[in-house]
Amino acid sequence: MKTFVLVGVVLGILFVFVKKIQSKGDKQMVQEWIQAGAVVVDVRTKSEFSEGHFPGAINIPVDVLPTELGSLKNKDSKIIVYCRSGARSERAKQILTAKGYSSVINAGGLSDMPNSR
Template sequence: MNRIVIIVLVVLCVIFIIYKLKSVLGVNQTQLKEKIDSGALVVDVRTVAEFQSGHFPGAINIPVDQVSKRLDEFGDKNKSIIVYCASGGRSGSAKSFLESIGYSDVTNAGGLSNMPNP
């Protein structure tokens, strides 16, 4: 009986982890490209130095620790916004914050390497 409970718990944990990863990895490049082609604002939330070392064409740089101070640069709360960083952690934080203050269409693209070819 205990083995069954442990197996069920392990399976549930794996499902939960996969679900959480999908929030970062679940957006495919085709979806991102469609949003970008439709005028989405692309925001690189890495540091200035990281941004200067290479970034997605047309992206603006608003480091994650400055997001709350630079809200005017995000524009209309209904505008499509794509945020990315190096791996998805900082962009996940930016997405959560923006959604918490009313932005309705924020996509966490994960890392720069997840962005579509321009």
């Protein structure tokens, strides 16, 4: 039993460490994609968007994303999605990927986005 607990703790620590490494790489990729003209989509609600958003972002709330795909015409475009914490943007990424969009990054929350464009 102690071995299982120890293995669980070690795996948990490794998971957190790997996620931190991945997030640093993703932030750099997000910055590169923004500089290359990626479409930035804020998938929060309209009221959240009106309270503040990333410059140049378009607002397509995740709940209406499947019916608003016409706003994202080119399925080969680089698309960056973000929300408040990263959960809704992960859902948005899954929706877009399932619909054939080939280059989608979940940037996480608004606070994870680069400071300037």
